[in-house]
Amino acid sequence: MAIVRPFAALRPQPDLAREICELPYDVMSSAEARQIASGRPLSFLRVSKPEIDLPEGTAIYAPAVYAKGKENFAQLIARGALGKETRPCFYLYRQVMGKHQQTGLAAVASCREYQEGIIKKHELTRVGKEDDRVRHIEALNAQTGPAFLAYRSVREIDDLFARKTSAATEIDFMADDGVRHSAWVVDDPGDIAFIENEFAAVPTLYIADGHHRSAAAARVYEARQGAGNSAYFLAVIFPHSQMQILPYNRVLKDLNGHAPEQLLEKLDAVFVIKDEPIARPSRRHELGVYLAGRWRRLHFRPQFAGTADPIEKLDVTLLQKYVLAPIFGIDDARTSERISFVGGIRGAAELERLVNSGAYACAFSMFPTSIEELMAIADAGGIMPPKSTWFEPKLRDGMFCHML
Numbered sequence: 560m561a562i563v564r565p566f567a568a569l570r571p572q573p574d575l576a577r578e579i580c581e582l583p584y585d586v587m588s589s590a591e592a593r594q595i596a597s598g599r600p601l602s603f604l605r606v607s608k609p610e611i612d613l614p615e616g617t618a619i620y621a622p623a624v625y626a627k628g629k630e631n632f633a634q635l636i637a638r639g640a641l642g643k644e645t646r647p648c649f650y651l652y653r654q655v656m657g658k659h660q661q662t663g664l665a666a667v668a669s670c671r672e673y674q675e676g677i678i679k680k681h682e683l684t685r686v687g688k689e690d691d692r693v694r695h696i697e698a699l700n701a702q703t704g705p706a707f708l709a710y711r712s713v714r715e716i717d718d719l720f721a722r723k724t725s726a727a728t729e730i731d732f733m734a735d736d737g738v739r740h741s742a743w744v745v746d747d748p749g750d751i752a753f754i755e756n757e758f759a760a761v762p763t764l765y766i767a768d769g770h771h772r773s774a775a776a777a778r779v780y781e782a783r784q785g786a787g788n789s790a791y792f793l794a795v796i797f798p799h800s801q802m803q804i805l806p807y808n809r810v811l812k813d814l815n816g817h818a819p820e821q822l823l824e825k826l827d828a829v830f831v832i833k834d835e836p837i838a839r840p841s842r843r844h845e846l847g848v849y850l851a852g853r854w855r856r857l858h859f860r861p862q863f864a865g866t867a868d869p870i871e872k873l874d875v876t877l878l879q880k881y882v883l884a885p886i887f888g889i890d891d892a893r894t895s896e897r898i899s900f901v902g903g904i905r906g907a908a909e910l911e912r913l914v915n916s917g918a919y920a921c922a923f924s925m926f927p928t929s930i931e932e933l934m935a936i937a938d939a940g941g942i943m944p945p946k947s948t949w950f951e952p953k954l955r956d957g958m959f960c961h962m963l
Contacts, residue, residue, distance in 0.1 A: 561677065561710065561761040562669040564791055565647035565751050569701070569960040570730070570742075575601060575640050577732035580740065580955035583704055584608050585688075585771075586902075589619060601640055603957030605631040606703060607695075620691055625698035632699050643962065649745040649754055650959060651724055652795050656738045656952040661801040662720050664754065665742070665959045667791035668708065668764065670780035673773055678708070678764045679937035682945075684774045692775030702776060702793040702961040705954055706769030709930065710761050712798035719753060730958070738952045742959075764796065765937050767930075768950045779963070793961040795954055799930045805903030805949045806840075806925040809878070810913050812897045814920045815887045819851040822886070822921070829881045830857035838907035840926040844874060847907075847924035849914050854907075854924075869935045874925055875944045882923075893945040900946040903927065 571579040578599060584607035587595070593611040596602035605612055609628035610619050617624065635641045650665035672678050696702055723743055730742040745751065766773055776792030783789040814822050826832060826848070837847045837856040844864045846857040859874075863881055866872050871880075883889040883898070892898050899919070901909055910922035928948050936943055 560759045561764050562672055563664065563666040563755065563758045563794075563796065564668075565649045565745075565755075566667045566788070566791070566793075566961055567644040567647050568650060568665070569636070569641050569643045569962055570650075571641055571957060572639065573730050576730045576740070576958070577734065579603050579635070579640060580732075580734075580957040581607065582736075582953050583956055586953060601635065603635075603703070603955075606635070606699070607956045620687075620694075625694050628695060629698045632701070632703070641957075641960070644744075646746065647751075649751060651720055651743040651745060652954075652958065653724060653741040654738055654952045654954075655741075656803070659803050659952075661797055661803065661952075662724060663795040663797035663801075664716075664720075665705065665793075665795045666754075667788070667961055668706070668794045668796070670777045670785075670790055670792055672764075673777050673792070676940075677762075678766065678773070679934075680766045680770055680773070681933055681937045681941070681943045681947075682766075682770045683942055684770050688771045689774050689778065692771050693778050696775060696779050696963070700963050702772070702963070704769075704772055704956040705793045705795045705959060706773045706776075707767045707950060707954055708769075708794045708796040709765045709767045709799045709802055709934075710758075710763070710796060711934070712800040713757060713761065716754070716757050717798060719750065719757075723750070734955070740955055740958065763938070765799075765934055767797075767802065767933070767948070768953075769794075783963075788961065788963045791961070793959065795959075799934065802930045803951055804927045804930060804933075805951050806927040807875070807946045807949045808901045808903060808910055808925050809883075809892075809923040809946075810899050810901060810910060810919040811887055811889075811921050811923075812899075812919055817886075822850065823855075825886050826857065826882070829863060830859060832857055838910075838924055840924060843926055844877070845926055846874065846878070849907075849910055849922040849924070850920075852915070869932060869939060870941045870943065873928060873932060873936075873944065873947065875928065875947045878923060878925075879944055902949040902951075904949065904951050 578601045581603040592608040596604040653662040833856040835856040836854045844859040
């Protein structure tokens with residue numbers, strides 16, 4: 560069963576939501592955050608990336624950073640920009656990005672179910688990044704950025720969400736990146752009981768994005784032995800049928816000593832290569848490579864893509880196993896400084912720009928991993944290769960905060 564509970568959210572005043580809510584802390588650098596928050600005193604980046612209010616060059620994990628985040632959070636509350644709900648509620652959170660629309664349930668999920676594997680993960684976490692989120696939670700005594708969870712769609716839940724979102728919104732704004740964010744409060748006791756009961760029949764939740772936030776919340780739960788509200792962590796939970804995954808592309812700093820023609824000869828042993836200007840693959844096992852100022856279409860040869868293993872047949876796995884390691888000499892893409900990863904939201908033009916600038920030698924444009932592949936791997940207890948998925952749109956930090 561999946562335990563989801565209502566909570567009394569700390570959330571922005573509706574007319575200030577656009578000024579407060581921001582992209583997650585981990586999708587931008589400190590310099591980018593400082594630029595975004597410039598001239599915007601209410602920006603939640605001052606809470607999620609508080610180093611922007613300290614002298615440039617301040618170490619991002621310095622004690623002063625967490626103290627500043629606590630101070631800025633308290634100021635938003637004191638001035639009434641953020642207000643706490645008077646009673647536990649569920650919330651519906653809709654995002655519209657172009658033609659794509661997704662509606663999730665903002666709730667709190669069980670730290671114990673995360674530990675027991677009912678809430679399944681598909682990525683490894685880094686202790687340093689976990690430590691950072693633990694210190695952030697402890698400093699604020701709150702979880703301010705939700706984990707992004709998924710569940711296999713349930714028609715009855717979909718129907719309730721459709722009915723509730725036909726009413727007037729509580730929060731509704733268009734962000735600078737063109738994504739529309741809307742929220743509704745679900746406070747009717749009958750609706751709350753219905754949602755809890757429906758999710759109790761859902762066998763599994765899946766972490767789509769937010770592995771470090773989830774792991775950090777579980778560590779705080781253990782340290783506090785469940786005191787206060789620490790037994791639960793903040794999440795927005797979406798039906799799998801509404802999830803949008805974009806590709807996570809690769810750019811290589813060098814060709815490992817090969818000339819472009821030699822590299823193509825080696826790639827020909829792994830791929831069927833077509834001299835076609837494809838920048839965006841249209842199916843599984845198809846890639847685009849940008850090399851020497853032009854795109855080519857690649858398709859894995861059957862002997863490489865024929866496995867039934869859910870991890871081994873991922874395009875990111877195949878690329879690592881048969882190209883990055885043997886041809887480029889990159890045995891561990893997680894730690895190598897010769898490879899970088901570019902979220903699909905930036906488009907093929909960004910890959911071309913990076914290569915044309917001379918900073919990188921070539922780029923691989925990927926076909927996105929599917930949510931079905933992710934769930935199959937998580938169900939099998941597997942771990943996906945690094946940088947396998949890029950979910951869009953991103954949840955906004957500051958839309959809902961969970962006070963511990």
